[in-house]
Amino acid sequence: MSTIDASVARWSLDETERAGKPLIVLLHGVGSHEGDLIGLTPYLSPEYAYVSLRAPQTYGGGWSWYPLALPGAPAYEGVDEAGDAVLAFLDGLGGAHPTVSLLGFSQGGSLSLQLLRKAPTRFEAAIVLAGFVVPGGTPAVDDAVTAANVPVFYGRGDVDQVIPADAVARTEEWLAAHTDAEITVYPGLAHGIAQEELDDVNAFLGRVRGA
Structure with missing residues (x-):
């Protein structure tokens, strides 16, 4: 059974400053760590508190959310x-935050969409950067995502050689069938995150909060 080590989670704000703020959970890519995506927070909306989690499985010099298999097609059960x-x-945070959203990069992006499948009404929004949806969801599970109508932002580069x-x-195809996703492809961007993309993420978050 996988568990998250809350003691190593990296927060953008001190506990007294983040209480009552909407929360965005940052989910890093394979081989990375909790200190990675937290570096994006100076460029993201200050309306939110951010927490960057460490994946539970070791991988090289970093961490992985689930066992790797065929690229872009991990075993559904491991992601679940x-x-x-x-x-x-x-659950351990209790009611400290009025809403929770997700921002995942690469493998963390796949986990963000899996979390929508597992608890579609729990999240205000999901941001998937250079990620993918895991194959194998049942119609009942994916129909629940459709019913929840959670806003999704999907950004990727057109020269990404990893996904x-x-x-x-x-x-x-999955996003079109089960969400009202905003899909943006960035010319010349490889497997990474660009400033233009972060600007678009902030605009997306503004629309979510203003809805």
Whole structure:
């Protein structure tokens, strides 16, 4: 059973400053760590508190949310187990935050969409950067995502050589079928995050909060 080590989670604000703020959970990519995406927070909306989690499995010099398999097509059960770990972490926060949203990069992006499948009414929004949806969701699970109508932002580069083309196509098809996603492709961007993309994320968050 996977668990999140809350003691190493990196927060953007001190506890007294973040109480009562909407929360965004940052989910890093494979081989990375909790100190990675927290570096984006100076460029993201100050309306939110941010927490960056460490994935539970070791991978090289970093961490992984679930076992790797065929690129872009991990075993559904392993991703589901990682989702359970994140939900348990959020349970531990009690009612400290009025809403919770997700921002995941690459493998963390796949986990963000899996969390929508596991608890579609729990999240205000999901931001997926250079990620993908995991194959294997049942119609009942994915129909619950449709019913929840959670806003999703999906950004990727058009020269990303890490996420396979079939995983990108699967993700865009799934998003079109089950969400009202904003999909933006960034010319010349490889497997990374650009300032233009962060600007678009902030605009998206503004629309979410203003809805």
